Amino acid sequence: MLQEGISKGAVAIPAEPMRRQKRIDRRFLIKFTNALIGWMVPLVIVMVWQAAGALGWLNPILLPTPLAIWNELVHLTSTGELIQHLGISSWRALLGFLLGGSLGLAAGIWVGFSYKAERLVDPSLQMLRTLPHLAIAPLFILWFGFGETSKILLIAKGSFFPLYVNTFLGIRSVDNRLFDVARVLQFSRWDLILRLIVPASLPNIFLGIRLSIGVAWLGLVVAELMGSSSGIGYIINDARSFSWTTVVFVGIIVFALVGKLSDSLVKWLEGRLLRWQDSYKGGDKS
Amino acid sequence: MKSEIAARKAAGQDWLRAVPGPLHAWLVPIAIVALWQIAGGLGWISATLLPTPLTIAKQFVSLGLSGELWEHFQISILRALSGFVLGGLTGLALGLSTGLGKMAERTLDPSLQMLRTVPLLSLIPLFILWFGIGEFSKILMISLGAFFPMYVNTFLGIRSVDVKLYDVSRIFQYSKLQLVIRLIIPAALPNILLGIRLSLGVSWLVLVVAEMMGTSAGIGYMIQDARAYSQTDIVFVGIIIFAIVGKLSDSVVRLLESKLLRWRETYKG
Numbered sequence: 001m002l003q004e005g006i007s008k009g010a011v012a013i014p015a016e017p018m019r020r021q022k023r024i025d026r027r028f029l030i031k032f033t034n035a036l037i038g039w040m041v042p043l044v045i046v047m048v049w050q051a052a053g054a055l056g057w058l059n060p061i062l063l064p065t066p067l068a069i070w071n072e073l074v075h076l077t078s079t080g081e082l083i084q085h086l087g088i089s090s091w092r093a094l095l096g097f098l099l100g101g102s103l104g105l106a107a108g109i110w111v112g113f114s115y116k117a118e119r120l121v122d123p124s125l126q127m128l129r130t131l132p133h134l135a136i137a138p139l140f141i142l143w144f145g146f147g148e149t150s151k152i153l154l155i156a157k158g159s160f161f162p163l164y165v166n167t168f169l170g171i172r173s174v175d176n177r178l179f180d181v182a183r184v185l186q187f188s189r190w191d192l193i194l195r196l197i198v199p200a201s202l203p204n205i206f207l208g209i210r211l212s213i214g215v216a217w218l219g220l221v222v223a224e225l226m227g228s229s230s231g232i233g234y235i236i237n238d239a240r241s242f243s244w245t246t247v248v249f250v251g252i253i254v255f256a257l258v259g260k261l262s263d264s265l266v267k268w269l270e271g272r273l274l275r276w277q278d279s280y281k282g283g284d285k286s
Numbered sequence: 287m288k289s290e291i292a293a294r295k296a297a298g299q300d301w302l303r304a305v306p307g308p309l310h311a312w313l314v315p316i317a318i319v320a321l322w323q324i325a326g327g328l329g330w331i332s333a334t335l336l337p338t339p340l341t342i343a344k345q346f347v348s349l350g351l352s353g354e355l356w357e358h359f360q361i362s363i364l365r366a367l368s369g370f371v372l373g374g375l376t377g378l379a380l381g382l383s384t385g386l387g388k389m390a391e392r393t394l395d396p397s398l399q400m401l402r403t404v405p406l407l408s409l410i411p412l413f414i415l416w417f418g419i420g421e422f423s424k425i426l427m428i429s430l431g432a433f434f435p436m437y438v439n440t441f442l443g444i445r446s447v448d449v450k451l452y453d454v455s456r457i458f459q460y461s462k463l464q465l466v467i468r469l470i471i472p473a474a475l476p477n478i479l480l481g482i483r484l485s486l487g488v489s490w491l492v493l494v495v496a497e498m499m500g501t502s503a504g505i506g507y508m509i510q511d512a513r514a515y516s517q518t519d520i521v522f523v524g525i526i527i528f529a530i531v532g533k534l535s536d537s538v539v540r541l542l543e544s545k546l547l548r549w550r551e552t553y554k555g
Contacts, residue, residue, distance in 0.1 A: 038396030045397075062416055123311030124318075135494045135506075135528045138513040139521055143335055221408045222495055233408070240411040248412050256404040 064246045072246035073253070082235075086254060089220060089231040092148070096155025097216040101209065104160040108167025108208075109193075112201075125164065133158045133215065134222050141226065151223040158219035162211035170204025171197055206270040210263060217259045337519040345519040346526070355508075359527065362493060362504040365421070369428025370489040374482065377433040381440025381481075385474075386466070391441075398437065406431050406488075407495055419500040424493075431492040435484035443477025444470055476547055483539045490532045 046066050052058050053065030060068070076082040107125070111117045137154055144150035174197055182196050198205075224233020232251050239247035305313065319339050325331050326338030333341070349355040380398070384391045410427060417423035447470055455469050471478075497506020505524050512520035 034392055035396075037392040041393050041397045042400060119310040120314050124314040127315065130533045131525060131529045132491050132494050132532055134491060134498075135509070135525050138498065138509050139518075139525065142513055142516065142518055142521065218405055218407060221405050225407070225410065225499070236408065236411050240415055243415065245412075245415060248415065252404060252408050252412065255408045259405055260403045 061243050061245055064249065069246050069249045069253075073250045076247070076250055082250070082254065085230060085232050085235050086258070089224065089233065090258070092151055092223075092231065093155060093216050093220045096152045096219065097159045097213060099152065100156030100159035100216070101163045101212050103156070104163030104208070104212065105167050105205070107160075108164045109171065111164075112168045112171030112197075122168070125161075129161050129165075133161075133219065137222060137226055146227045151220070151228065154223045155216045155219040158215040159212035162215055163205070163208040166204045166208030166211070167201065170201025170208075173204070174200040203270075203274060206266065206274070210266045210270075213262050213266060214259070217255070217262070221255060334516050334518055337522065342519050342522045342526075346523045349520070349523060355523070355527070358503060358505050358508045362497065362506065363531070365424055365497075365504065366428060366489050366493045369425045369493070370432045370486060371429075372425065373429030373432030373489065374436045374485050376429070377436030377481070377485070378440055378478070380433075381437045382444070382466075384437075385441045385444030386470070395441070398434075402434050402438075406434075406492065410496065410499055414499070424496045424501070427496050428489045428492045431488040432485040435488055436478075436481040439477045439481030439484065440474065443474030443481075446477070447473040476543075479539065479543045479546065483536060483543075486535050486539060487532065490528070490535065494528055 049058075049063075050065050050067060053060065053063070053068075058065070064072075073082075107121075111122050111125075134154075136157060137150075140150040140154050144153065178196055178200065179192075182192050187195065220231075221233055224231045225237055228234045232254055236248050236251035239245070239251065322336070323338050323340060326333065326336065326341075337345075346355075380394065384395050384398075406427075409430070413423040413427050417426065451469055451473065452465075455465055460468065493504075494506055497504045498510050501507045505527055509521050509524035512518070512524065
C-alpha cells in the first residue's frame with residue numbers, strides 16, 4: 001500500500017512537466033491554426049484580387065491590384081513625399097489632441113471635484129456633446145478660414161469630450177472608503193489629488209485618452225479632406241481628382257496604420273502604468 | 287470633522303440652494319445665450335460671424351414655414367435610415383453567424399476586425415471614385431458606418447450569454463431554432479440594443495460628412511451652401527437640427543431599451 005503510493009508519486013514527478021509541456025504545445029498549436037484560419041480569408045481575397053487584376057478583369061483606374069498599390073507605397077515612401085505629409089498630419093493631430101485633451105482633462109478634474117461646477121457646468125457641456133462633432137466643421141471654416149487654426153480647433157473639439165467624460169467618471173468612481181483612509185492619514189488636498197485620485201481614476205483617464213486619439217484622428221481625416229494643401233488627407237483628395245486610385249489606397253492604408261499604431265501605443269502604456277492593478281492582469285492576456 | 291465638512295459644503299451651496307434644483311442645469315446656457323444676444327444687439331460681434339440667437343430663431347421659423355427645411359430634412363432622414371437599415375441588418379446577420387458558429391468566427395472575425403481599423407471617413411474619396419457623388423455612394427457609406435457597431439455588439443452579446451442557461455436549455459431539449467429565439471436573442475438583447483444606438487449615432491455622423499462632401503439636397507447641403515454664401519444663421523439652423531435629430535433618435539432607442547428590457551432584474555435597480 002505504502003509502497004504503491006511512493007512509487008506512484010515517483011512516477012508522477014517526472015511525468016508532470018512533460019504533460020505540461022504537451023499542454024503548452026497543444027495550446028500553441030490551436031493558437032497557430034486559429035491565426036492561420038484568420039489570415040486565410042484576407043490572403044485569399046488579396047490573391048484573387050491580384051489575379052483578377054493581372055488578367056485584366058478589373059479596371060485599374062477603379063481597383064488597382066495590390067501589387068500596384070504596394071509599388072506606389074514604396075515609391076511615395078522613397079521620394080520622401082509620404083513622410084513629409086505624414087509629418088504634417090501627425091503634427092496637426094498631436095497639437096489638436098494636446099489642446100483638446102488637456103482642456104478636457106482639466107475640465108473633467110474641475111467638474112469631478114466641485115459639486116457646484118457639476119451642477120452648473122456639466123449639463124451645458126453635455127448639451128454641447130449632442131452636437132455631431134463634424135457638423136461644426138463648416139462653422140469653423142466660416143470663422144477661421146481653411147487654415148491651420150480651424151483644423152486644429154476641430155480636432156481639439158473632438159478630443160475634448162471623451163477625455164472630459166471619462167475623467168469625470170473616473171474621479172466619481174473612486175471608492176469612498178479610500179477617501180476615509182486619506183482623511184485618517186491626513187492627506188493635504190494636493191496629496192489627495194496626486195496620491196489617491198489620479199492613480200485611482202487612471203484607468204478611466206486612459207480610456208478617455210484612447211477614445212480621444214481615435215476621435216482626433218477621425219477629425220483630422222475630415223478636416224484635411226474638406227480642404228487643405230498638405231497632409232495625408234490632401235494627398236488622398238488630390239489623387240482622387242486625378243483618378244490616381246493607387247495613391248488613394250496608399251493614403252487610406254497609412255491612415256489605418258497610424259490610427260492602429262497610436263492606439264496600440266496607448267494600450268501598451270496603459271498596461272505598464274496600470275501594472276499595480278489587481279484586476280488588470282487577469283483580464284486581458286491576449 | 288464630518289460636520290465641519292458638511293458645514294463648508296452647505297456654505298458653498300448657499301447661493302445655489304436659492305435656485306430650485308431642476309433649474310441648475312439651465313443657468314449657464316441661459317446666461318450665455320442672454321449675453322450673446324445682448325452683445326450681438328449692441329453690435330459688439332459681427333453678425334456674419336456670429337448672428338444673435340434671435341436671428342437664428344427667426345431664420346429657423348422662416349425656413350420651417352417656407353417648407354425648404356422640411357424638404358431637406360426628409361431627404362437626409364431617408365438617407366440615414368436606409369443606410370442604417372442596410373448596414374445594421376448586415377451587421378446583425380454577420381454578428382449572429384460569427385457569434386453562433388465557431389468556424390464563422392475563426393474565418394470572418396479577424397478579417398472584419400482588420401477592416402475596422404480603417405478610418406471610415408477616409409474611405410469617402412474612394413467611394414466617390416467608385417460610385418460617383420450620387421445617392422448610392424452615400425447610402426453605402428452610411429451602411430458601412432452602421433455595420434461595425436452592430437456587428438461587434440451582437441457578437442459580444444451572444445458570447446456573454448450565461449453558460450448555465452445553455453445547460454438549462456439542453457435539459458429542456460430546445461431545438462437549435464428555439465435556442466436562438468428563446469435564449470440567445472433575449473439574452474443578447476441589451477448588447478444588440480446598444481449596437482443599434484451606436485449604429486444610429488455613427489450613421490448620423492457619416493450622413494453629416496457625406497452630405498457636406500457633395501450633394502444637391504439634404505441638411506448637409508443646406509449647411510454647405512449657406513457657408514459658401516456666408517449665411518451663418520442658416521449654418522446654425524442646420525447644426526441645431528443635426529443635434530436635435532441625433533439626440534431624439536438616441537432617446538427613442540433608449541425608450542425602446544427600457545421597455546424591452548423591463549424583465550431584467552438588474553436593470554431597474
